[in-house]
Amino acid sequence: MKVAITSTGNSLDSTIDQRFGRCAYFVIYDTETGGVEILPNPNRDAQEGAGPASVQLVASRDVRKIISGEFGMKIKSLLDSLRIQMVVYKEPEKTVQSVIDMLKK
Amino acid sequence: MSPRPKRLRRVSNPPIISGFKPYGGEVRDRPKGSVFLHFEEYEVIRLCDFENLSHHDASKIMDVSRPTLTRIYAKARAKIAEAMVTGKQIIIEGGKIYFDSDWHICNGCGCYFNQPDKGNRVTECPLCGSGTIENCEAMNVDMAESHRQCADLCACPECGYERPHEPANPCKDQLCPVCGTHLMRKNNLLAKDI
Structure with a gap:
């Protein structure tokens, strides 16, 4: 299963981005192979519609779970219809690596 | 005059398949075309006939009025009957809906x-895997309750009696239990003094 984690930088030592739609990078972690892919978010500076566009990006990678600090208004019904799970994790100091370690357990 | 916009129907369980196909009979006898069953009509059949809920309870789950729900239900049955009798295929799609799911909190x-x-019951946290999770619905009820409590006070302009204000119960319609004067909001009373 693939999990997307929003990140502030393009390494695993970066912290979790507290926003979903306009986060800097998406870290896509595969729980079966342990592989990690880092995608820059093209919607980072979008005026509007960043959330739905990011959902599309993440869904195209076949992600089943998204971990972020916050999700916008338009996101929930979209993700519900795509059957993607949302995890709201409000720990701005935690690094992406620590989240991956939690998922491994 | 334009008609009133349709209220969005809440669908909590999307169907696991996207339609039904007929089988048997002569293929060339089968009618062309299909019946389009909306998501809300699927949901209504699920709630009323599969979960055996009353129309009243189902209408609360779908966030529409009871008469609207009964109308959706009648339409759903008419469509299913049409498909069965004429041998058309059913395609589940469309409708004025939004998908919804419950929130949970992990204590770990x-x-x-x-x-x-x-379909799957939540048994563990998707992040840390601990089993100490709670449904947020119970908490939402508590929050709604605490929201009803407002910080304002009802006060008596004559004797200074005070009590917490109850929402939807205007203070000026109530009498002071001590001296029988009409009560006022404390904020308004203070403003009047100034």
Whole structure:
């Protein structure tokens, strides 16, 4: 299963981005192979519609779970219809690596 | 005059398949075309006939009025009957709907999460894997209750009697239990003094 984690930088030592739609990078972690892919978010500076566009990006990678600090208004019904799970994790100091370690357990 | 816009219907369980196909009979006898069953009509059949809920309870779950729900139900049955009698295929799609799922909280790592796939029951946190999770619905009720409490006070302009204000109960319609004067909001009373 693939999990997307929003990140502030393009390494695993970066912290979790507290926003979903306009986060800097998406870290896509595969729980079966342990592989990690880092995608820059093209919607980072979008005026509007960043959330739905990011959902599309993440869904195209076949992600089943998204971990972020916050999700916008338009996101929930979209993700519900795509059957993607949302995890709201409000720990701005935690690094992406620590989240991956939690998922491994 | 334009008609009133349709209220969005809440669908908590999307169907696991996208339609039904007829089989048997002569293929060339089968009619062309299909019956389009909307998501809300699927949901209504699920709630009323599969879960055996009353129309009243189902209408609350779908966030529409009871008469609207009964209308959707009648339409759903008419469509299914048409498909069965004429041998058309059923395609489940469309409708004025939004998908919804419940929120849960994990006491192990403090994260919130939802479960879009209602078929599986939530037993552990998707992040830390601990089993100490709670449904947020109970908490939402508590929050709604505490919201009803407002910080304002009803006060008596004559004797200074005070009590917490109850929402939807205007103070000026009530009498002071001490001296029988009409009560006022404390804020208004203070403003009047100034």
